[in-house]
Amino acid sequence: MTADAVRVLVPVGMLGGGFPPDSVARARELGADVIAVDAGSTDSGPYYLGAAAAKTARAAVARDLRLILLAARDAGIPVIVGSCGTSGTDAGVDWVAAIAREIARAEGLALTIARIYGEQDPAALLPLLEAGRIRPLPPAGPLDAGTLLGCSHVVGVLGLEPIAAALDAGANLVLAGRATDTALIAAVPLMRGRPAGPAWHGAKIAECGGLCTTNPGGAGVLVTFDHDGFTVEPLDPAAACTPLTVAAHMLYENRDPFLMREPGGTLDAAGARYTALDPRTVRVEGSAFEPAAQYTTKLEGATPAGFQTTTLVGIADPRVLARLDEFRTRVLRYLTNGVVRDLGLAPGEFDLQLRAYGHNALRPAGAAVPVAPSAEVGLLFTSTAADQATATEIARYANPVLLHAPLPGASALPSYAFAGSPAETERGQVYQFTLCHAVDVGAPDELFRTELEEIR
């Protein structure tokens, strides 16, 4: 261990994902300076942002956070949690804060909690849009006011600066709204003057916990930052980081294999050299960070896309499966016409999908295979409309057709296999991602608000 080391313990890729308790309890023994963990992502889709709801089980988040807070108290170090409540809305920050307060009371923990809020009122962003300060990120086009105002929730993605300010203000538990995964890990090394290239690169490597190790489903990692680079090792003594597992993680969920944009600049890992220090520890040097002329805050927004009802129908009849594309097209056309004719809806007022799971449902359009290879196919019927009652009315209208639709020329009435009773399932409101834009900000914390609270 070198004297200039700053050590960040990343217990797991997502708070609530679970980890071996021993792996985090070693924080003091390992000399960790901070525990950093991500609690969200856009990767679970637009619902969690649109509805400001967490995708994780509350009990799972409480289990993980308790182990982390106890280990942090033992080591006398702070904890940083980002993208609270999956999408990092204000409600998500409050949700994790409530869990933290319960743990603090039960365990007698003294906490100074910083809640960093990053939700944006779409109307309040309008002047920024009109001032030309909101720019599209590829592949999006320019933002229009209607799209912005249509969002049910918008979050700004925060960088390390509000986190660093919260730690400087004395927080030992930082609960951040939507944040880059890397900012949580890079914050303390950068606060202590470690170079930006290795700080952001090491943060990217560690952001998914054990995913950069030979045991991706196991414990997290410890990243040690110094003045020349960083080293990464698994918390699981039986796992290893190899130059390959570490370098490969730079590619993960990243459009470019070397470049990664942060609010204040761009990580360039093209010159990074990965070397094995021992069979389970990797040293990385040579990463660079190019500061941007303009600091930007990325926006994420989701818009209501109607209410949905689904019906799952199983088909195993080989005669139907042999003509499944024709069957599907006919059923969909029949129902679309019928909804207009019998329910009185205009074509633009509803959306019907009939996805054939087992036959091209997952294949991209240009790679469809002609005949269903499966012995059984599940047809997922989806109706989406302006309100739940209408979506369900459509599904009920479709029910006898989905149950009995005959092949052309058939003389007997077939019955297919509904998955349950009632046949239809109401899914509530659904959403779509609409923002892929960034705001030119005057200061890194322009769009963020921090509240401190003491628990004694």
Added chain:
Amino acid sequence: MTALGDVARLIRSKNAGPFWLTIDVFFAGPADFRRAAASPLTDPELIAGLYQVPADAVQVFLLDQLDAIKISFPRPVVQGALTDADLHAGQQYIPLLSIELPPEDPA
């Protein structure tokens, strides 16, 4: 005939944010990497045809230090749209498994 799926050590597809899809293909060594690099896998026109995206939006990265090939393009449909059947894009590498590789380099 050898297919990509028989040779690659790991193929994975995933969202890179809600608007991009990225596919990583890893090989056990330089020989396999070179065969794949010379195959239609690295042809933006083939990728564009399979995924119905513009060829000029397809980015292909040949990473010889890692013996890996990375392919990124805008998602054919935005993640979570009504027509999106693969929310995490985790199954979108499947059509690439059957791409045929050229014969092994005798050198």
